[in-house]
Amino acid sequence: MTRFSIFFAALVFAILQITPSFAASVVPPGNRNATQPKIPGGSIKRTKARKTTFDKKYLKIRNLLARDKKLRGKINSAAKAFGIDPIHIAGALVGEHTYNVDAYDRLQNYYTKALSYLGQSLSFEYDGVSVVELINQPAFKKCGSLRSDYDKWTCRESVWNTAYRGKTVAGKRWPNSRFGRVFFQPLYAGQTFGLGQLNPLTALKVNDLVRSKFPREPRLRATRAPEVYNTIMEPDSTLIYMAAVLRHSIDVYRSTAGYDISQNPGVTATLYNLGNVTIRARQLAAKNKRRKAQGKAALLPQENYYGWLINDKLSDLRTLF
Numbered sequence: 198m199t200r201f202s203i204f205f206a207a208l209v210f211a212i213l214q215i216t217p218s219f220a221a222s223v224v225p226p227g228n229r230n231a232t233q234p235k236i237p238g239g240s241i242k243r244t245k246a247r248k249t250t251f252d253k254k255y256l257k258i259r260n261l262l263a264r265d266k267k268l269r270g271k272i273n274s275a276a277k278a279f280g281i282d283p284i285h286i287a288g289a290l291v292g293e294h295t296y297n298v299d300a301y302d303r304l305q306n307y308y309t310k311a312l313s314y315l316g317q318s319l320s321f322e323y324d325g326v327s328v329v330e331l332i333n334q335p336a337f338k339k340c341g342s343l344r345s346d347y348d349k350w351t352c353r354e355s356v357w358n359t360a361y362r363g364k365t366v367a368g369k370r371w372p373n374s375r376f377g378r379v380f381f382q383p384l385y386a387g388q389t390f391g392l393g394q395l396n397p398l399t400a401l402k403v404n405d406l407v408r409s410k411f412p413r414e415p416r417l418r419a420t421r422a423p424e425v426y427n428t429i430m431e432p433d434s435t436l437i438y439m440a441a442v443l444r445h446s447i448d449v450y451r452s453t454a455g456y457d458i459s460q461n462p463g464v465t466a467t468l469y470n471l472g473n474v475t476i477r478a479r480q481l482a483a484k485n486k487r488r489k490a491q492g493k494a495a496l497l498p499q500e501n502y503y504g505w506l507i508n509d510k511l512s513d514l515r516t517l518f
Contacts, residue, residue: 221450224464224497227508231356234502240296249370250335251295255510259295262287262517271433275440278410281459283518285443288462288507289469291514296470296503319422320512321380322398328380328419333510338361346405347445347451350398351475390426397425399472403441411437439469446474453478454485456498460513467504474505 321328324476340352354376363373377398404417428434446468450458458464468474485495
């Protein structure tokens, strides 16, 4: 061993001795709320308009999972690739189809719908300005140097909120609305798509994470809207993207908020529903830091109405996975 090798080995050993091991606090299974938090009025209105109930919608997606062995197999494969329990994917599917949309009766319907998007002339733009033109403006320059797709697009959302949302910039008035709603849902504003009810911006955020496990998946670009829509509509790729989103949530809450949420599918389903995971983890970490300084107990991540259902129905869903 050379003198340099001996020195390097000693340095590494010294660093390991002074670097504390990080152990996240495990969020136990089950709901923190004794009763279900309030369900949003929009979800109630949509459900009543379709002359159905949340119980019926739950059974519809639950029964689709129960009778479609191929679908369960795809869920298990996607979960395995990202090292997560398949119940997290099942929980997100159940939450979306109970509170947001009705499930189709057959998986094949999702494949057919996905193909229809490839033939359409779609673009991510607002009032003649494409999202690519927007993010090339000087205010967004700092975002381009960030490493991950998630960090880049989250940064762009932040710039939108602080410098453009509801403001007039260079003589142009921008809407006071979410970045994703303004630029990434040109067909049905405010809605998500496909089996996993993903939106295009979410797909762009985790594209590099997906490709790290599935290199054959296409490199999604904001200049190719039809391809992005097809990806989130096509069931096979949708399930992969769902797994990536859930994996990212688990990792961020561990590294940023100090919590292991992998044992609580109600919490991961809540984050799947709400989005903005990095911001939420930072907010929880900051709140708990203040509470610690005040001598108060730390707050655990909590489920919303959507995640509450998943924890409440967990024993039933476990029979499928």
